[in-house]
Structure formats: C-alpha cells, structure tokens
Amino acid sequence: DIQLTQSPSSLSASVGDRVTITCQASEDITNYLNWYLQKPGKAPKLLIYDASNLEAGVPSRFSGSGSETDFTFTISSLQPEDFATYYCQHYDNLFQVTFGGGTKVEIK
C-alpha cells in the first residue's frame, strides 16, 4: 500500500505569510495527488487536483506542484479564512484511496 507522509504535522503562521506543506509518497504516484482543506466541524473541500490544477472557484493564492514521490502545497499569502487542516490524497489503480496525516495551520 502507498503511504503519504505530510510535513509538518502542524505549523504556526501569520496573515500574509507564505506557507508550504509537503507530501511524500512511498512510491512513484506520477501526479495523482490532490489537496483538501478542512475546517473544524466541516467536510473537506477540494483545492488542488492532479498535483497542480486549481479546482474551480478556489483562490489563486493556493497552488500545488510536484511529481513522482515529492509534492508541495503552497499558500502564497495566508488569509484569516485559511487557518484549517490540509490533507493530501492519492487514488491508485487498485481503486484504493489514501490520505496523508494532515497539516494543521494555526495562527501565530
């Protein structure tokens, strides 16, 4: 089974900061990686799909990059509504879905 390791597990940042989260896969997953945001008590929301494609309606301050085993998610200028937990997610050719452990972004 493919494992996704996110880091850091949590971080503190200020409004306006640039924030970067990484997701490392245990084997080559080409670019089959998505990113979600989840706020407390709410369902996850898709932000980025296929490693670098911005979901419709998602602000352009969010971006993703990477391929094979190493992926990066970036918020270019952190906004108050961005304080949440972020998850990476992979879907393999055996129809199995894996999530990373999550990164909680907190206010400094």
Next chain:
Amino acid sequence: QVQLVQSGAEVKKPGASVKVSCKASGYSFTAYYLHWVRQAPGQGLEWMGRINPNSGATNYAQKFQGRVTLTRDTSISTAYMELSGLRSDDTAVYYCAREFSLAYIKLDSWGQGTLVTVSS
C-alpha cells in the same frame, strides 16, 4: 448545484450495526462513483470504500472488508453505508463524497457528515 445530504447522527451500542444514507441531487446519480470516508475525533481522514451507483460494484479498504457494505437505491438517488460489529473506535464522523474522473480522479463534492457514536 451538486448536493450530497446525509442522514442524521446515530448512537449505537457495541456490536450493533449502523446504516448511513447519502442522498444526491443536482447531477446524474448513476454517472459518478460515491466514496465513504470517516474521521475519528481529533484524527485524520480514513477511506472506507466506494460504490458505482450504476452497477452497484464496490471496492473496499482492506481494513473494512467484511464489516462494511455499500449499497444504493437509484430510484431515490441515495447511497448507503452499513457498518457492522460496531466498536468504540468506530465512533467517528462518516462522509460520503462524489468522485469526478477524467484523466485524473478527485473527490469534488462532499456530504455534511454523519456522527456515529458507539457507546454502551
């Protein structure tokens, strides 16, 4: 617009079963797979399985094989997740999510979640 509306919170005793529903609207129910994902209190997201609403074919996470059953009723555009042999560590919020797939696959719409509490 796409909407997935789940059934309400449940409280169950250990050993019992629970069945959570997910009613779809705003799109063709049989055209998109539906997934089930759960989240224990304070924990991350855990995938349980998916169902093809058109054929009824299912794929399950190995962890839940034999304990979870995904079904659907196309006449009312509703999918169901039934989990049996409940234990205290099954206490979680259970989500359904729609799979959108082209050359890529993404879970683009989610239900609001259903809290299942397992307690004696």
